[in-house]
Amino acid sequence: WALKNIPETEAGQQALDDMLTGLTREAQGIELSEDNIVALDWMNGRRTPYADQSVKGAIAGLTLGSTAPEIFKALVEATAFGSRHIVEHMKSQGLRIDSVNAIGGISKKAPFVMQTLADVLGMPIRIVRSEQTCALGAAMFAAVAAGVYPTVEEAMRYMGSDIEIEYRPDTERKKIYEILYRKYLQLARNAEIINHTNH
Numbered sequence: 001w002a003l004k005n006i007p008e009t010e011a012g013q014q015a016l017d018d019m020l021t022g023l024t025r026e027a028q029g030i031e032l033s034e035d036n037i038v039a040l041d042w043m044n045g046r047r048t049p050y051a052d053q054s055v056k057g058a059i060a061g062l063t064l065g066s067t068a069p070e071i072f073k074a075l076v077e078a079t080a081f082g083s084r085h086i087v088e089h090m091k092s093q094g095l096r097i098d099s100v101n102a103i104g105g106i107s108k109k110a111p112f113v114m115q116t117l118a119d120v121l122g123m124p125i126r127i128v129r130s131e132q133t134c135a136l137g138a139a140m141f142a143a144v145a146a147g148v149y150p151t152v153e154e155a156m157r158y159m160g161s162d163i164e165i166e167y168r169p170d171t172e173r174k175k176i177y178e179i180l181y182r183k184y185l186q187l188a189r190n191a192e193i194i195n196h197t198n199h
Contacts, residue, residue, distance in 0.1 A: 024112050026069035027076065034179040037061040037070050039078035040187050047082055049089040058191045060183075076113055077177075080120035081184040087121060099124040101163075103133040108164070118167040120177045130161035 030036070038060050045053030059074060087097055100123060106113055107127045118125045130136050140155040149155040 023069050023072040024110070026067075027073035028112050030070060030073055032173055032176050034176055034183075035061070036077075036180065037066060037074040038180055038183045038187055039071070039074040040184065040191050041075070041078035041082040042188075042191065048086050055192065058187060060187050076116050077120065077180065078184065079113075080117045081181050083117060084120050084181060085185075097123070099126060101126050101128055103128050103130070111167075114167045115170075118169045119173040120181065122169050122174050124169070125167040126163045127165045127167075128161050129164040133161065136161060 040058040040060075041047075042055045043057040045051070046055050057078075059071065061074075062071075087100075091097060100117075100121065102114065102117075102125055107125075114125050114127065136159065140149075140152060140159050143149050143155045143159065144152050149158065
């Protein structure tokens with residue numbers, strides 16, 4: 001939405017960067033409460049595990065006093081809640097997940113987003129230092145195929161990238177996010193009924 005409404009110029013890009021910096025700074029200062037705005041991250045359809053591109057997002061708890069940073073914070077949290085839903089689904093299938101490794105742009109540029117994700121997931125988020133993680137993984141498999149290393153695990157040991165930073169969950173914030181996550185799931189159930197009624 002922001003990109004559509006800011007000119008694609010150098011000045012426009014600077015305005016977008018300044019806006020995101022300001023929203024992030026103010027969102028970080030908002031006290032976390034179980035009464036905060038809750039958003040649903042279906043702005044581009046729903047992701048795994050129940051992918052459905054026809055559903056729409058939602059924001060609940062708005063008042064005439066709601067601010068742009070509060071809405072921005074709720075959208076960041078919604079993305080984290082959506083990620084938690086994916087992780088919970090994987091765990092229900094018997095997978096053990098103790099931490100998450102993150103790569104790429106947002107993981108390196110947005111500490112607020114990554115700390116929120118760690119708090120919502122209740123597990124460490126480790127940011128991989130390499131800028132070319134996918135290419136590095138392909139090179140590891142190629143090294144095994146070429147016989148340089150006998151196993152992928154061995155290739156990882158010698159070729160793997162180290163961790164740049166680790167975000168650890170805050171236990172007090174996690175307790176409040178448990179309540180907000182339940183509200184997110186309820187909002188999702190309600191939105192699903194509305195979305196499917198409209199089809």
